[in-house]
Amino acid sequence: MLKIDELKVSYGGIEAVKGISLEVPERKIVTLIGANGAGKSTTLRTIAGLAKPAHGRIHLQGEDITGLSPDRIVSKGITLVPEGRHVFPDLTVVENLKIGAYLRRDNINDDLNWVYELFPRLKERSWQAAGTLSGGEQQMLAVGRALMSRPKIIMMDEPSLGLAPIVVKGIFDIIKEINHQGVTVLLIEQNANMALRIADVAYVLETGKLTLSGSGRELLNNEQVKKAYLG
Amino acid sequence: MIQEKRSKRGALLGLAASILVLVLVIVLENTLAPTSQLFVVLKKGAVYSLVAVSMNLVNGFTGLFSLGQAGFMLLGAYTYAILTVPVSAKDTVYYLFGGSAVKFSLPDLFGGVDTPTGLILGVLLAIILGGCVAAFFAWLIGLPVLRLKSDYLAIATLGFAEIIRAIFQWQALGPITNGANMITQIPTFNNFNITDESGKVVFRLSAFFPMLIMIICVALIVMLINSSYGRAFKAIREDEIAAEAMGINLAKHKMLSFVISSFFSGVGGALFAMFANNAQAKVYTSTMTYEILLIVVIGGIGSISGSVLSTFLYVACSEWWLRGLDMGSFLGIKLGLFRNGFRMVVFSVVIMIVVLFFRQGIMGNKEITDLLKPRKKTKEVAK
Structure with missing residues (x-):
C-alpha cells in the first residue's frame, strides 16, 4: 500500500535517514523500532510531508506522493499522530476531534460516533478542554482526532511515551482494534516488546539504516533484537 | 448536536x-441633547470595537502577534476619504x-451626498473599498512577513504601519493624498441625520449608523470564528505542529486570518475618518x-464580547466619565490637582x-453567551 524507496532525509546538515526502503502492506500493522536518534520520527515526518526528502520516493497505492504538502498528504489518506500527543489544550475534546476532520467536507457525525465508540472516555469528556485530560486520555484524543480524517494509513509516533503500563496496554488494544476495523497502521515505538507483539511486519532502524526486518514474532525471538531492545 | 444547538x-x-x-x-x-458626551462614546466605541475585534481575530484567535492595525486603518481611512470628497x-x-488627481466621487456617482441613495451607496461602497485596499496591502506584506513568528512579526508589521504613514504624508503624492494636510469635507456620521428642507435635523441616526456597521462586521467575524x-x-x-499534521495549511490560513x-x-479606519470628519496620516x-x-488585552485575548465590552468601557472612561478630572471638578469634588x-494619570x-485583578482580561477567552448558562453546560456534560 505504502512503498518507500531509498529514502534519504537530512536535518540541518546531518543525514538522519540514510536510504531506507520499506513497504507497508494494506490492513497490516507495521512497526519501526530503534533507539533514540535512529531516524524513526524523521521517517514518519517525511512521509507526512512535514520534512522534505533529499532523495528517494514515496508511493501510496502506486501514486507518487513524495514532497507533497502536509495537507495534500492528509487528504490522500495518511495521518500522523505526532509524538507527545500535541492536542489543542484550550479547545474542547469535540473541537479537537472536528479539527481532525478539517479537510473533509462531508458529514462527520458518523465518524464522531465511531470515535466515541472506540473511546467512550472521550464522549464523557467531550465538553472538557483537552488540556485538562490525563496523559492517557490525551493520547486517546490524539488518536481519535487522527481517525476523524478517515485515514487509509494512520502513523503513530511513540504512542506509549510517558504513559503508565496499564494505560499503554489500553492504547495498544485500541491500535489492534483500529487495525481490525480496516485501517493500516504504521507505528514507531521505543517500547519494542509491546510493538513487536502486535506487529505483522517489523523493521529495525539503526542510525538511519534498516538492519533487520521480519514478522513481529520473528523479531521478538531474534537474539540480536532481544539483546539490544528487549533487555 | 448539542454544540450546534448551543451556538x-x-x-x-x-x-x-x-x-x-x-x-x-x-x-x-x-x-437626549445631541451634545452629550455619550454619543462621542458610542461613535468612537463602535469604530474602536470593530478594530479591536479585528485585532483579536489575528492576535487572539490565530495567535499571530501583529501590530499593523493603525496602518490598515490609515489605508481604509484614506481610501474612504479620497473616494468621497x-x-x-x-x-x-x-x-x-x-485639485485632485481623482476626478470622481462615489456619492456623486449615485446622485450626491444630499440624496439618500448617493449617501448610502456612495459611503458604503467607499467603506468596503477601504477594507479591500487594506486587505490587499495585508496580502502583499503578508507574503514575506507571515513567515516570522511572535515578536519578529510584531516588529515587521509595526514597521509597515510606520512606512505607510510616512508615504501618505509624502508631498509627491499630494494630488491623491493631499500630502501632509488632512482631507476634509467628506461625508460623516452626521450626514446620516435626516433633515427637513430648511436643514433642521428631524431624526438623528448619526450614532446608529456606526453601531449598525460595527454590529454587522462583528457578526461576520463571529460567524467566521465559529466556522x-x-x-x-x-x-x-x-x-502549529499538530495543526499542520491534521492537514491545516499553515501559510494559507495565517494569510486568510x-x-x-x-x-x-x-473598514474601521474608514469609519474613523467619518468620526473624525477628516483623514490625516499623523493620527494613525x-x-x-x-x-x-x-483594549484587546483588557477585554480578554480570544474573546469577541470581551473586546467590545472593554472598548466601550475604555472609550467611556477616557472620553466621558473621567473628563471631570481635567476640568477641576470630579464627582462633586473640586481640587486644584x-x-x-x-485624567490620564487616574x-x-x-x-x-x-490588569492586576483580571489577569486574563475581563472575559478571559469566554464569551458573554458562555457566562449566561454556566450551569446548563455542566448538565450537558453529565448526559
Missing part, C-alpha cells in the same frame, strides 16, 4: 441583544496641489495600535488595577 442559542441571543442596542441608540439619540469641494480641499475556518485558526494558535482582519481594520500612529492592543492631564492607575 444557535448564542446567535439568537446575540441578534436579540444587537437589535435591542440599536433601538436603544435611536431612542437615546432622539431624546465631493467633486465640487475637491479644489478647496486640494488647493495646495491645484471550520475559525477552528483551524484556533488550532494554529494552540499548536491576516487579510480578513486587515479588511475589517480598513503606533500609539493608536497600542491603545487598541490594550484636577487639571489638564490628571486612567492609567485604573488600567493597572484592572
Whole structure:
C-alpha cells in the first residue's frame, strides 16, 4: 500500500535517514523500532510531508506522493499522530476531534460516533478542554482526532511515551482494534516488546539504516533484537 | 448536536441583544441633547470595537502577534476619504496641489451626498473599498512577513504601519493624498441625520449608523470564528505542529486570518475618518495600535464580547466619565490637582488595577453567551 524507496532525509546538515526502503502492506500493522536518534520520527515526518526528502520516493497505492504538502498528504489518506500527543489544550475534546476532520467536507457525525465508540472516555469528556485530560486520555484524543480524517494509513509516533503500563496496554488494544476495523497502521515505538507483539511486519532502524526486518514474532525471538531492545 | 444547538442559542441571543442596542441608540439619540458626551462614546466605541475585534481575530484567535492595525486603518481611512470628497469641494480641499488627481466621487456617482441613495451607496461602497485596499496591502506584506513568528512579526508589521504613514504624508503624492494636510469635507456620521428642507435635523441616526456597521462586521467575524475556518485558526494558535499534521495549511490560513482582519481594520479606519470628519496620516500612529492592543488585552485575548465590552468601557472612561478630572471638578469634588492631564494619570492607575485583578482580561477567552448558562453546560456534560 505504502512503498518507500531509498529514502534519504537530512536535518540541518546531518543525514538522519540514510536510504531506507520499506513497504507497508494494506490492513497490516507495521512497526519501526530503534533507539533514540535512529531516524524513526524523521521517517514518519517525511512521509507526512512535514520534512522534505533529499532523495528517494514515496508511493501510496502506486501514486507518487513524495514532497507533497502536509495537507495534500492528509487528504490522500495518511495521518500522523505526532509524538507527545500535541492536542489543542484550550479547545474542547469535540473541537479537537472536528479539527481532525478539517479537510473533509462531508458529514462527520458518523465518524464522531465511531470515535466515541472506540473511546467512550472521550464522549464523557467531550465538553472538557483537552488540556485538562490525563496523559492517557490525551493520547486517546490524539488518536481519535487522527481517525476523524478517515485515514487509509494512520502513523503513530511513540504512542506509549510517558504513559503508565496499564494505560499503554489500553492504547495498544485500541491500535489492534483500529487495525481490525480496516485501517493500516504504521507505528514507531521505543517500547519494542509491546510493538513487536502486535506487529505483522517489523523493521529495525539503526542510525538511519534498516538492519533487520521480519514478522513481529520473528523479531521478538531474534537474539540480536532481544539483546539490544528487549533487555 | 448539542454544540450546534448551543451556538444557535448564542446567535439568537446575540441578534436579540444587537437589535435591542440599536433601538436603544435611536431612542437615546432622539431624546437626549445631541451634545452629550455619550454619543462621542458610542461613535468612537463602535469604530474602536470593530478594530479591536479585528485585532483579536489575528492576535487572539490565530495567535499571530501583529501590530499593523493603525496602518490598515490609515489605508481604509484614506481610501474612504479620497473616494468621497465631493467633486465640487475637491479644489478647496486640494488647493495646495491645484485639485485632485481623482476626478470622481462615489456619492456623486449615485446622485450626491444630499440624496439618500448617493449617501448610502456612495459611503458604503467607499467603506468596503477601504477594507479591500487594506486587505490587499495585508496580502502583499503578508507574503514575506507571515513567515516570522511572535515578536519578529510584531516588529515587521509595526514597521509597515510606520512606512505607510510616512508615504501618505509624502508631498509627491499630494494630488491623491493631499500630502501632509488632512482631507476634509467628506461625508460623516452626521450626514446620516435626516433633515427637513430648511436643514433642521428631524431624526438623528448619526450614532446608529456606526453601531449598525460595527454590529454587522462583528457578526461576520463571529460567524467566521465559529466556522471550520475559525477552528483551524484556533488550532494554529494552540499548536502549529499538530495543526499542520491534521492537514491545516499553515501559510494559507495565517494569510486568510491576516487579510480578513486587515479588511475589517480598513473598514474601521474608514469609519474613523467619518468620526473624525477628516483623514490625516499623523493620527494613525503606533500609539493608536497600542491603545487598541490594550483594549484587546483588557477585554480578554480570544474573546469577541470581551473586546467590545472593554472598548466601550475604555472609550467611556477616557472620553466621558473621567473628563471631570481635567476640568477641576470630579464627582462633586473640586481640587486644584484636577487639571489638564490628571485624567490620564487616574486612567492609567485604573488600567493597572484592572490588569492586576483580571489577569486574563475581563472575559478571559469566554464569551458573554458562555457566562449566561454556566450551569446548563455542566448538565450537558453529565448526559
